Amino acid sequence: MKKQLILTFLFNVFFLSLSFGQKNNISITATLNSEADILDIYQEIIYYNTSDSVLKNIYFHNWPNAYKNKRTPLAIRFVEKNSKSFHFTNDKNRGYSEIKNIFINYELASWDSTAKDPDILNIPLKKPLLPNESVKIIVTYSVKIPKDKFTKYGVNSYQYNLRYWYLAPAIFDEKWNTYNNLDLDDLYVDFSDYNIKLNVPKEYTVNSDLVYGMTEGKLNNQYKLIGSNRPDIEVNITQYNDFLAYNSKPVSIITNLDSEKLNLVVKTNVLSRELKFIESYLGKFPHKKLFINKIEYDKNPVYGLNQLPSFLEPFSDIFEYDIKMFKVLVKKYIENTFLFNQRKDAWLADGLQTYLMMKYVEKFYPEIKALGNISTIWGIKAYNIAKIDYNEKYYFVYQFASRKNLDQPLTTPTDSLSNFNRKIANKYKAGLGIKYLENYLGEETIKNAIVDFSNKNANNKVKSTAIFNNINTTKDIEWFKIDYLQTNKKPDYTIKKVIKKGKDSLNVIVENKRNFTTPIELYGIKDNDVKYQQWLTKIDSTATVTIPKDGFDKLSLNYNSLLPEFNLRNNWKNVDKKLFTRPLQLRFVKDLENPYYNQLFYKPVFGYNYYDGIILGLTFSNQTFLNKSINFKVTPSYSTKSNSFSGSYSLRYEYLPENGKVNKIFIGLGGSHFDYAEGLPYNKIVPYAALEFRKKSYRDISSNIISTSYTFVDKAASITNPQDPETLKYKVFSLGYGYAKPTILKDIRFSTGIEISEKFSKASLNARYRLLTNTNTQFDFRLFAGAFLSNNTNTDFFSFALDRPTDYLFQYDYLGRSETSGFLSQQIIISEGGFKSKLPVPFANQWLTSVNTSIGLWRWFEIYNDAALVKNKNANVYFAYENGVRLNFVQDILEVYFPVYSNLGWEVTQPDYASRIRFVLVLKPKRIFNFLRRGFY
Template sequence: MLLLQRALRIALLLFSVVAWSQHQTSIEANVTIEKKIVDVKQTFTYQNDSQQPLTELIFYNWNNAYSQKKSALTQRFSDEFVRSFFLAGRAEKGYTRINAITGAVASYSEMGNGKDLLKIVLKEPLLPGKSVELTFDYQLRIPSAKFNGFGYEKNGSLLLRDVFLMPAAFKDGRFLAYENDNGSDAAVAPTHVHFTVNNPYQLELTTDLIPTSENVFIQNNSKNFDFFITAKNRFTTVQHNDLMVVTDIKLSGKNEFEKIISMNRIIDFTEDFLNKNLQGKILVTKADYDQRPFYGLNQLPKFLRPFSDEFVFEIQFAKVFIQKYLEKNTEIDKRTNGFLIDGIAHYILMAYIDTYHSNQKMLGRLSNYKLFSNFNLSKVSFNDQFHYHYLLMARKNLDQPLNLPADQQIKFNQNIANRAKFAIVLRYLDDYLNNESISKSVREFLAQKEQSFESFKTILSENSNQKTIRIFENLIVNRDATDFTFSDIHTEKDSVSFKIKSNSTTSYPIPVYLLKKKEIVEKKWIWTNTDTLYKLPKNGANRLALNYKNEFPEYNLRNNSTAIDKSLFNKPFTFAIMKDLEAPFFNQVLYVPSLSYNLYDGISPGLRFHNKTMLDKPFNFDVNPMYSPNTQRLIGHFSFAGNHNFRNSNWFNLRYQFAGSFLHYAPDASYLKLNPAVFLRWRNPNFRNNEKQLLLVRNVFVQKQPYFLNPPDDVNNYSVFNVRYNYSKSEVLKHFSFTPDFQLSQDFSKVSLEVDYRKLLTKNHQLSLRFFGGTFLSNRTTSDYFSFGIDRPTDYLFDYMYYGRSESTGIFSQQIILTDAAFKSILPQRFSNQWITSLNAGIGVWNWIELYGDAAVTKSRNTSATFIYDSGIRLNLVTDFFEVYLPVNSSNGWEIAQPNYQEKIRFIVTLDPKILLSLFTRKWF
């Protein structure tokens, strides 16, 4: 009863200020739960508060984007490899069906590739200060919630967001009309909403609108609203003075009282931080959190999480609550300036963690175990991990300016890295200025009627100075890889002098630390100037460090520390098992048990030593010795690689590598491969575009131990110079790549071209086509060792993961690598030593069952050109990782009717975890 009284009081308050509202709408919704249909009758009064006459109006119709095949929404799903949308039937997708639009309407039409914007041409121009009334009659088909968390759920619930017709904001002489790209960032004009829903089944209605009576809700100055229809109430409501908060985020295994205590603490903190009494109603949902989860907190299943249930709930609730409150109470164009709200929300969240969870480590309770004591992960505070979120992308050379529009940001930057960097920049300036100017600026900015990047800079300049503004703007709008280090260090008895070298043309204040072991002796802020010699008293310190507490969002921290007195090693060594977070003030050596397998070495245990942390480095080493139980010999791999990123070029990465391996290719017959290589990588300047190019130049040296079953003319020692170019553009809907290749050796030279094309057809069947053509320019070899393979190449460059590469019978001989002609049937002619052209085709028939067919024309010396073919069934369980091929018909005849058919079945099995991991990371990067 008390909650209802509070809600009614808020409703009356809203009614009292309704005159402030720019527009008004009355929505009557009739919901048919079992059909996922909402029939809507909507009256809209549009008031022109601009300074110019309007001849047309634009309304958001985002629900209709789910009905189109070429919308911005479907493109976003394709870019991020969300396959579920394209495999879904029509019943799982949504639409908006306009029955009629009446009133002062001359005509109307759908706009955009997704037809998710509605343009209404008025009968007469709408003059400034005047209003016009429109009436809409339309039907909504609600899409499945599995695509983005909103829609209909399997249990029959409807989670409605961005489904009703709402007006696009008009600003600076134009409508802010954006197509739906799954960003929940429609620029809706503030509108007074009166919402009535027909509820014949007496279902639970939960919304951020204010109830005025049963099934009737209102909201003033609403830009969007959520409306949940569920069979039972799954929400907890907390009334905090004049703010009502409703959430369905769960606190596992705990009672509601503890949950409410946590919610009140977070609300109190937000009120104190913003220095205002929060009002209105906020809906904090699990669907919101799942759209932008806390990276690292939800990657592990619940039973493996190193954090308490209370902490997980607080972080999840606080993240969504702060974000939703700021969005609801600011008038900001989220498509172009949403990074401001995202970053400020993250800034407040970090302040909350500092206040209530300052001792929480990134590894949670695992930090208390001795097994993890040497891990930097166990020493880094929970808040410090946000620096690494930004650095993860910066080191991959994939970071983007923070003020880039949201629809141009790649997913990891938009959801994780950019908001972290913005918050870090604010905290850096806060630490440097050492006053309340940053938090004061944030409060003043949020109190404004409208917010933009320019208005934030104006407020910041009023509360600080122009130097601060230059720093702030440089760090937000540029993607410079700023790096500081010491130079010209001179030590005297009681003092140390030095210069600070910077690769940036901008001068920044940077903290300099004097350390005695791990204790801070002194901290001093210094403005970087390459020509200035600084001098500090030693005070017993033995080390100098820049940016020791990671205050500044610096690209490289590994060169920020140096010993004041002479030392054998500039930085101490630290050793840790498995993979760790970068510890910039140590020389890290990581070791991890390894396990490898091939038929000739057996299950080979080893110990891998490397310096590959979770952030890319300019130099990496990886040495992996293993023991081969079958041969009782030491085997293994090694690689040494240098990376150079080009920050202002489309050719964005150059990698130098020297790698090698020593394994067995046959029983008691080993091979040594040495491979110096250079990789040059290109990426489209629009990082959202998955277009990539790679140029590889290498020389492969191979020394093989002779095997008695090999033919007498087998080649055992050779080198091959190889130049390969690859172009690819890959997404769910379509994949295209082509790869020309040139090889030169003492006894042969040859060129080849491989072209791959895959397309997801309209009926959710995938078509795949592959062309391969190759010819020898010269060939003085006497065996087929270097020939083009038809069904199983010899892999003389030892590039592929054959488990039994020398087997001609048995299960290991049935492993297939899809290269060269890529036939699945084993034909009498298995190689071509002159030229070959082939075409591989496949099409899906149901789920992971496909039909395939291969055709080729091949020519070898002293023979005429021959046409060959095969066909069969492909079980495409996980593309490129686990596939089974069942031959049916080929140049051999009807194979399915021939003896020993089980020996004709071919398979692909990939055990490399790095390749498997790419299935999950490709949607982020």
């Protein structure tokens, strides 16, 4: 009896170990109909319940169905990215999956999916699936392959790039991990064994890294592909095969990411070197072949390579090929070796990719600069941006987001990250964090941790926090686990004071200026050489450190910029007191921040208005590529037409709260001096403050701002055309609130405010709604309502304007603001009444309400209709109306209006019709840039 119990126990242990080692088995027979772009699929899945729970249903990722219509999560995601191509495409260009029948253990079964989650399939089980048991599911279905212009995966004129093209079982660990296809390329599926028979037309070739099951590899146009322990299967089916198989070691690479300027031997050697380097950190690759489609690189390129002008050949052909392949290779290596939840837990995979890229460049290309060969060009090589090493770019690019308060915690799910953070900033921050740990703990400690992590977790599901179990150190790294990973807190240390203590030592007072306590390294520097180093830890407020004075004349914190600090400029102190801690550096045009200098940048600027003519100026500022807390800009200029000096200036302080509902606070002062009419200059001074609220989501492109200002205006009086004194010198206090959410389909803007001056006070409301209908027809609606609370003015200079505001605050970009006739008088700013026709009652000194509408007929061709009620003192309400044709080339930037009919009758029949045509024209580069960047950050 005892022997029998022992045998039973051993059998159960063997059975459990066997079942826990089981992988899902997926068999697919798929036939491609190239005329209809449809895959007819017969799929068998042997699903193993490796959990401790009893399963009553099984969920599948049905990602091909994410393309079925414009209401899916994927379609909504496209709109969020400011792309309307999928929303308005023809239905034949979309994709879908059509389930025909499902059998469970050969019995017909039911299934369902919701309109909210059409790409997630739920299959209820008639019999609960117990732990360690398996079930066989057979599904017959068709997949319509979408055009590849949406996600780069799909069909084009000569090939099919297939990814996430079949039903994939979701992972269950205490709960089902189901995720929508959001074009993030992060399907979370378990390693499985695959047996695929793919039937294609005879003119097509199939590319994959799965082993061919037949000797010839191809028989009767059928490819048999076998793979074990794989995450997802990517396949290329093409008529014109541009994939090459490289006999690299220890893994063969199949790829169409190529360089025509390098020969096969060189490229093979490069790939072998990359694989050997990656293997030294991540262990042996679990398969003999690796498939890399250039789509992987096109969707996530090496930023810096693709932004620099190619005609300058900034990088050598071999470096460019090497770094491109390495980036993609590391990503594919990680995806096929470890099973991360890339939607919820991506920071370590991203960090390892960036960290290994930094280590690879550090070893094989230490001489490469961020600008490559451009850094050697005369006139450029003196700049800080030309001097930084290639790996230093990661710090500065991440800081671009950090200084704008746009950075997000590394533990943020990828579907909640902004596009800029997901593709660039968070990857860089994760890699920089690992690199900083390396500097703090030692290179061998971090490398051994990565190697141990890889050895223990290869071919398994793993969480990113597991890396900490392999870091062998007695030093405290809780700051990294908590603040660095889980918050967007920004470290910032400064040397507050240096006090000599005797002849041989110094007391250094170091202050932590923000709520983030990290280790920070203190350096003693002389002639740019490091003479002294010491790590400082646990400084949460202020600490005094005593150090030996040993051959250095400057002290610096974070000298090598390895810690992504918020501000590097306050990290320096001279040992001996000097008037200026940092000398002045004068630079032509903007540069990267150099913390060793007080930088002053100058650049020529050009402008134009009718009265000043061409404006030639020189701007002096402290503005670098990265935001600063305090920015100033002074622009003295010369007006060629008026033969007079002009210019502008500004000073702004910006505060970024770390937490709470406020994102930014601005306080500033601005002013300008130009001509407002022929030979008549004006001076304007505006102190202001603004408060920007934090967005609910970093993917949200809305803005929510309260602002206040006090505008002082002093205008020169005309001798030939006397003006009322009230229009020459005045002060206006303004308080306003603005909200805007300019998405690609629905553009909502709302603003309201009050103005108070010595002779008047008034309130106004402005609302605008723009809609692109499902037929790609644009409808634009605008409402304005304004009323004087008091009005003791003698003129209409401060009145509400029906068609062309006087712009007494000098805030609009008029080319000829005082013109009443001629071409420049036809420029309009859609503000206040928003009318295009010049009607008999152009102003309202009591109240004004107007409605402006337009509807698109074809592309940028629209019809507009406006109506308004204009009320002046001691006069009846004037009803104004008009309609016409609007050519809306670029919304709010370039538009042309052709009046047709108004209170004046048929305007098109008037002899002076050309003078009635109105236009919107914005020449400011910043406005155009903000329009183009929407949806990226």
